[in-house]
Amino acid sequence: MAGSQHPNSFVSALFSDRHIGVGAQPHVHHMLSTLGFASLEELSAAALPESIYTTEPLSLQAAVSEEAMLAELKALAAKNTVNKSFIGQGYYGTHTPGVIQRNVLESPAWYTAYTPYQPEISQGRLEALLNFQTVVADLTGMVTANASMLDEGTAAAEAVALMRRSNRTAAPDAVILVDADVFPQTLAVINTRAKAMGIPVLVHDFADDGALPDVEFFGLLLQYPGDSGLVRDLAPVIAAAKERKAVVAVAADLLALTLLESPGALGADLAVGTSQRFGVPMGFGGPHAGYMAVRQGLERSLPGRLVGVSKDAAGNQAYRLALQTREQHIRREKATSNICTAQVLLAVMAGMYAVYHGPEGLRKIATRVHALTLAVADAATAAGHAVVHGNFFDTVKIRIAAGSGHSAAELVAAAHTAGYLLRQIDHGHLQIAVDETTTEADVAALAGLLAGRAPSGGNSARATDLPADASGVDLPTPARATEYMANAVFHTHNSETQMLRYLRRLSDADYALDRGMIPLGSCTMKLNATAEMAAITWPEFSELHPFAPASDTVGMVEMATQLEEWLAEITGYDAVSVQPNAGSQGEFAGLMAIRAFHVENGNPDRDVVLIPTSAHGTNAASAVMAGLKVVPVATDGFGNIDIDDLKRRISVHEHRLAAIMVTYPSTHGVFETSISTICAMVHDAGGQVYVDGANLNALVGLARPGKFGADVSHLNLHKTFCIPHGGGGPGVGPVAVGAHLAKHLPARELGLDSSVGLVSSAPYGSASILPISWAYIRMMGPDGLRLATQTAILSANYIARRLSEHYPVLYTGAHDLVAHECILDLRGISADSGVSVDDVAKRLIDYGFHAPTMSFPVAGTLMVEPTESEDLGELDRFIDAMIAIRKEISAVQDGLWPAEDNPLANAPHTAQSLTREWDHPYSREEAVFPAGVDPRAKYWPVVRRVDQAYGDRHLVCSCPSIEELAEVF
Template sequence: MSSVRSNFADRHIGPDAKQIKFMLDELSEKELEAFISKVVPANIALTHKISSVLPDAISEVDALLELRELAAENRVVKSLIGVGYYGTITPPVILRNVLENPSWYTAYTPYQPEISQGRLEAIFAFQTVVTDLTGLDVANASMLDEATAAAESMTLARRVWQGSDDSVFVIDEGLHAHIKAVIATRAAPLGIEIVEVSPLKNEINAIAKPIFGAVFAQVSSDGEIRDLGDAIDLVHSHSGLAVIACDLLALTIFKSAKEIGADIAIGSAQRLGVPMGFGGPHAGFMAVRNGLERSLPGRLVGQSVDAHENPALRLALQTREQHIRRDKATSNICTAQVLLAVMSAFYAMWHGPQGLTEIAKQIRAKSYALRSALKKAGLRVSEGEIFDTFTIDRIDSNSVAEKLLSVGFNVRIKGTDSLGITIDETITEEDLHTISSAFGAKYSKVSAPDIESAFARVGKFLEHPLFNTYHSETSMLRYLRSLADRDLALDRTMIPLGSCTMKLNATTEMIPVTWREFSDLHPFAPSDQSTGIRKVIDQLSSWLISITGYDAVSLQPNAGSQGEFAGLLAIRNYLDAKGEQKRKICLIPSSAHGTNAASAVMAGMQVVVIACDEEGNVSIDDLKLKISEYHGTLAALMVTYPSTHGVFEEAISEICSLIHAAGGQVYVDGANLNALVGLAKPGEFGADVSHLNLHKTFCIPHGGGGPGVGPVIAKAHLAPFLPNHPMDKSSGPSTGPGPVSSAPFGSAGILPISWSYIRMMGGDGLTKATQIAILSANYLAAKLDPHFPVLYRGKNGYIAHECIIDLRGITKSTGVTVDDVAKRLMDHGFHAPTVSFPVAGTMMIEPTESEDLREMDRFINAMVLIRAEIADIEQGELAVEESPLRFAPHTSADLLRDDWDRKYSREVGAFPSGINTELGAIGKYWPTVGRIDGVYGDRNLVCSCLPISELAIN
């Protein structure tokens, strides 16, 4: 019975005992532990099992029961709190067919657009929602949250500023507190001076210094709609950029950001169908006027054409991004919030422009009616134009809040004598009667007055058929299915992307995400209502500390990029506290991910690159040279381990010691932690701080480009400098730098995924997963090396959990590029590995522990067949321009043309692995577009849905 998969670890890990033995035999190894001892350097290898510091593994059934008990400790109360988080109704057709659908949540960022047309269309629709409602010209594919978007708008304004360095950034006192706090966190290391003003009190005129930008709230945190025209004009008179923080639902009835005069609009799309989730995840947004698109941070989907001149979508203007521009990137962000953004786009399609407008009107009408009832009862309420929020002053706020809580509502306590009330689409007429009664008032339904002309929206929006077609469940269901069918995700095939760890996202891990005890929690609700999720946070934090050897962790960063920023900020603030403000040099290997350099710049550091040697390791000689050169100003070394070259560097502890001896700190990028769990601990081999990627190592799905969670985890001396939050003192140390995300615990709504993974795997299961990830990568490397040389290996000829194959010689001799191979893999039904990172002209392959031998052999077979097609070119049988490699990927429309004039058969184009293989268990995947012309897309930038009359390619 040893072959029976009796526990979760055996279900999570793809290869069974027989397959593991087969792979070991192929490597001429007899035993797994002995093999691993040849791969992991002895000087960092653990001498104890992590099972000794983690709870024992439990079954999937027991994990759900235990998590149910924790969820039951939360208390779900209807929220009137607002401040950027709102109750919303997720249409069930979207909940079941997007949020709970592995075709959507297991996909990767659409870097290979030909196999990503479904989610690219959905992102394109999200961008259209944002541009139509804000009135601005270009919107990105989403931001991490509203506060991050606001902070990024500040740095965008600073990048394009051509005036004096002695300039300031103005923020509206009416912004939500978490937005102001994140802006302050970002501004401090960059030396940006923040001036907070009331835009209605002419305080901007009193600012003596030049203003490079300002962010104003269209709807203040207290609910007031303000006329911001004069304030924006003043900012423009300084040649600064005006940013408006706005609410997409409010924009259906109130003036657009463009009508107000803004250059940039930011905000959150959460209330468009995405649950609050105790703070996240949800999609932030940013839109800009024409002329600013090349400074826009984050992803951007644009329209281009394929090889057959058909319209096709792709990621546009990628040269702005960190993976190319490194320290000169527009941002360090490499994760958006795609899964949540597309949910909001589908919500807009489901309701259409009329439906969205009606929801907004109902919210406004209910807000006015409740305010009127309370005013009639003698309460002092705020006056003026409102959308969903108003305040009540001169009241015993605590006693009223307790009374409201007793009848099922949370309210925002502003002070001892002041409350805020926010209405959302979940609040019913019956609720309004109950709320009024709690105040001693009698509710009656009254009509809201017309919106003042100074504030009212003019013009139509969302006129594209996408937003006026899918209003029945049948039509929406089929549309969602049609989009998913255009994509290639983990539910169809392995995604062997190096440095991305596309492992199984188990169904059991995903189930609790949509439990309302987690999904309907407001992040600023009274803490005694979130006992269960706080226990999940505490337990997960403890387990991560035990796994990594560190002492403290913050789960607040909602992406790896933000974890990097938080870790580097901790280093900087630690050094500053020691009086070593001159230390600002950050050493980064040439092989590092571009996010590292971009994060260092965000943290106010200067990047110095260290060379790598011929084996792909950090050059110790060059490191010593740089340490000597920058001895008095060295702040940190950022290094990925195992390295981005896919090897365990033997000298990692020596490297850490050299940096420490020079007064610096060591940041180990946790992107490759999947090769370390249970085998080595960064906190014990010399690192001071890391970020982890819960969306890689700990099973949070990639969602087509987000969400992610990037905890920052550190040794004790850096713990006082980890993120905190002004609206939840329990979220971090009082000595912290401030928040790096809107919510105190970031994307808390998806933390049960990683909790479940660790709880069900246990220490031994986690260790075995790491071992099999390494074994599978070495098996792939051994099988591929005769056909495509493996570029780097470790001390004993082995790699870590990923390998780099070198195609540069092939390209030089035949003209076949890595892109040709990547696109031909699509014909075989595979997502390509990572291309041209960290070395141009190569592919980096990571199978993870979840792929079984059958799937890995299928991939190996595809690569061998591709190599045979390359050999045909080498032997002169056909030119590269005539090869199926150059015409890949092959669509069904291409293959069914009447005028087939290629040098190869239709069958070779369609079924390169053989028709019997490709029509077997998995079925044939058909790319829906041919190879996309990236240059055309960037030169003819279209980033939102055009009217039908303009969609033809002329």
């Protein structure tokens, strides 16, 4: 009709309409009708127990548009002052190459990918991680490095635990010996972890004679270069420590190691640190990729993830995660670490920074940094001050001349006024740390400040003519004599054209959310909106040093504080800390708060934690790390906590009961109706209730753990609140607590008297990605958040109902409903057909999908979580693919295809496989273009099925060296 307008032709101002995939009312009505419900409210009320369900709106501001949100966030950013940092202390200015910023950090092909547990569709990021591992192993002089840690402080704490485990001759009360010149935040995190594990910490100053103390110690941690900037030859003290049967770790600066001899060459057993200065902005503390590397013999003790080299079914080289990947889900309370996430996106950036610059480029950067540092030292001496250490890499410690008329504090204040951040050590000492971003003009300005003059232009003598190599520069000792980064990858992508194409090739090999749905149960792979991601590269956030003066970080702290308050409101708790930089660390922080609470109330013997057998494996590992004892609780035939068994466990352990850890909705994907009863039972016995927030995507706006009986939860901002997984990290795992536990949250800054202390290196953890969740909540508002949860529940039940006639749904709750995920039981089907859950997962790749979660929490099953971001067309595409695969299984069962040679057993199929002689009982078209696959949108894996066992035996890349490559050409 002339002049009429289609009702969907306007552009909605509500961001929630873009975030929620099933937005059109006809689609919602169709899905509800399939389930037999008239409205989302009716479905929600039926799915959740009446005892916890609430219609009370969240007390949050109404939603705003993308444009309004960005304007508000810009106003907060404007409250920050980005002064040039010379603080150092493990955080340095760095230049992120534009080709890496645009094509990794800002590319959804990289940041929306999931952990590479399905290696066939993760070859790009696995290769990128292998690059990172190779860089770290080469520079540290170790045999094997892992695929990243959370930050330097937590890496050092993990090293302490590894040294304790691996030293079997030391007495139980032996101490960990820590270098007095270690970064203070690293020491703080070590103290937090060591206190929980009952490990005594002895800080020792090696500056004078390097002698070891007369005490038994199982391990030694040294900083290289030291926090004071001092570079020492560590070989003698390492040798002396090893004579006393100690294990030795070195916290080392990777850029310094391009000029300094490696820890491995000096005799260390392992090395830890951060790769932040390899192109990753400071970001007020993170996220950054920490690292750990070990000598031969300690590979199987490495925490975290490790990429190994394997081969696929065609014999081609392929990569996979190896050894102890997700070991905490297998070994639970016997796990050696609770780390489940890593910092993959940041490790990729750091690894590519090294690939882009190559060994010569990195050495030039390091040489220039050192030359400028020499210039700063000369300026300090010329001004009459004393340089405390003569052998340094990038940090000068200065003793202020007594007759200068200025204290260290006054000089630091004057520098701040001039736009520079220096580090005051005490009344008479300050430090200046040079980095890649330092200019000759900066050095000239610092020279003026040290001389008591106002900053002026010009160059110092040392900084005028900086050499392109090491000639003419007095390098620190011990000088590097061992080779590093000889692999061809570090010599063939040094131009932007080469790097751009390399990054494109790798990302093309991967499957991420930018290609299609990733229906992983318990992992919540939802939209990471572009507007939410915008602020992570704003310099007002990304270039802040975590220990910058409070006056410089007003906007950042205000934003983080607002986010903490919003999260408290959403969860029903009284206080939140965003400091934990992973869900595992949030678990640990929550359990430490519970432990401190019991100690405070005179009950230090309350050390038993009840954990259902269905819980996430990190729960048990975190409990042990917090010094608590794990007692399992059985689950019943419906996937719920067995109340009778719970009563028995409480009765046996009542006087020692510290807490129960409950995942809600349960790990089995149902809303347990007895949750309020469980909370009351534990409280009556004097325990606390920990609700794992991993499945909060099914609760936001509908139920609040802090109001239905829980005392503490950790949250996953990288799941429910839209921080992308980034290929397996970054993550943020805030801890939320009731008022009685608020005083036991992690310490907010160094040096504070705290019952818990720091749980990660920076006061606000991975602060630079907090704007993502801030933006999500601000744009969704209370109504949008509630609608998102209802839609997630709708989508999961829609999939469960439509697939239930083809695959049994293992667990359902009230009214035959699931929560936001469902478990498809393939055990009977596999027994009848010989087709495994692995076969189904790999066949889904041919259909253009990432597989759901395999065999967790029940072996032989698939756990599916569609999230609210997927539209009806994508949901139906997945359902149709699963139905088609079921028909393929039937063909195997009926003998139409042999059990050992069928599309499922041979999946996934590559393009290369089509060019080979084809002698299979199914056609090439059936292999790669099964029903419903659009040939124009086909995703092609680059390898066939990867040999898992082979990869565990081959952990080191056999890539060609540059010399071997030269022979080829």
